[in-house]
Amino acid sequence: MTIPVVGEEERLNVSSISCGKLAWIYIEKPTLREVEYLAQHFNFHVLNLDDVLSRVQRPKIDEYGDHLFIVLHFPVFNKENRVTTPSEVDIFIGENYIVTIHKSGDLKPLSKFFEECRLDEGIRNTYMCRSSGYLFYHILDRLVNYCFPILDKIVDNVEKVEDLIFARAVPETVREISLVRRDLISFRRVIHPQIGVVEALEREEYTFFKEDQDIYFGDIADHIRKIWDGLEDCKEVVDGLVDTSNWLTSHRIQEIMRVLTIVMAIMAPGTLLASIYGMNIPLPGGVDQGSMWPLAAILTIMLGIAVGMLWFFRRRHWL
DSSP, X not given: OOOOOXXXXXXXXXXXXXXXXXXXXXXXXXXXXXXXXXXXXXXXXHHHHHHHHSSOOOOEEEEOSSEEEEEEEEEEEETTTTEEEEEEEEEEEESSEEEEEESSSOOHHHXXXXXXXXXXXXXXXXXXXXXXXXXHHHHHHHHHHTHHHHHHHHHHHHHHHHHHHTTSOHHHXXXXXXXXXXXXXXXXXXXXXXHHHHXXXXXSOOGGGOSOHHHHHHHHHHHHHHHHHHHHHHHHHHHHHHHHHHHHHHHHHHHHHHHHHHHHHHHHHHHHHHHHHXXXXXXXXXXXXXXXXXXXXXXXXXXXXXXXXXXXXXXXXOO
16 A cells, blocks of 8 residues: 655645654545545545545444544534534544545644644654554544533523523523524534544554553543533533423413403403493483483492402402
8 A cells, every 4th residue: 555645636635744654644525536546545445435425424433454444523613503513524544644534624623733733843743753543642632622612602602591581581582592402402413422432442452553542542532521521411401491491481471361360350340330231221320311420330339349359459469
């Protein structure tokens, strides 16, 4: 197998850097031409190369005699839609090479780290002159650390919603809770499958890594678990906020229904008297008598009943 050198891939969407025997091949937004380039220079399985072009792959590790094929997802926050979306990274790693394939090009830590190694010889010597496993660890470390600011943003949004619940109108609160909950669910969907992959890296032994996997990848696994624990805490808080919001909404509805019931109770006696004297039959004090005194008396009685009911309701602390 021939490790490609810098400059050989200039016409393709491929960049590479090398330090000693180790080469880092960086591909962003791959097409069929980049996959053919990999097939020519590496002994990768055709199904893995197909996975590189497929739209969505679940996180996994495929182990071969001299290399690994790893699929990972990392969260990227979409400011316009206010939701976290997954960004896929495909990685081939052997004894003297790492190939990273980023499909969407929106993972800044990965591209920034590659540029740092390409432009700064000191950084390149620090991270690339030991082994492919050491470089792979630092790539993962940068990508996992990138998750923490997104998690902190979700925590801040949860705290803002917590303040909104007791201060704003119900429709606005429900919308904010829905947005935070959707973002939290998307983030959890991205992180959860990574736990098994990283734990496998920590647990299994790959001779071409030439590093203490349980130490280096154990550190990555701890970070992933910490992120997951943070998401679990946020989920519990959001579920509690949803229950609180539902309770407050129910309480407000009950208050409105209580006031409307009191209003209807106050109006009921007057409505009863008005309906009696609205009948088309002669009644004492009716319109057939031609006097306003009976009407005044009826209105006075209605008002007295309403005042009496208000006094009674206040005495019973219903108002």
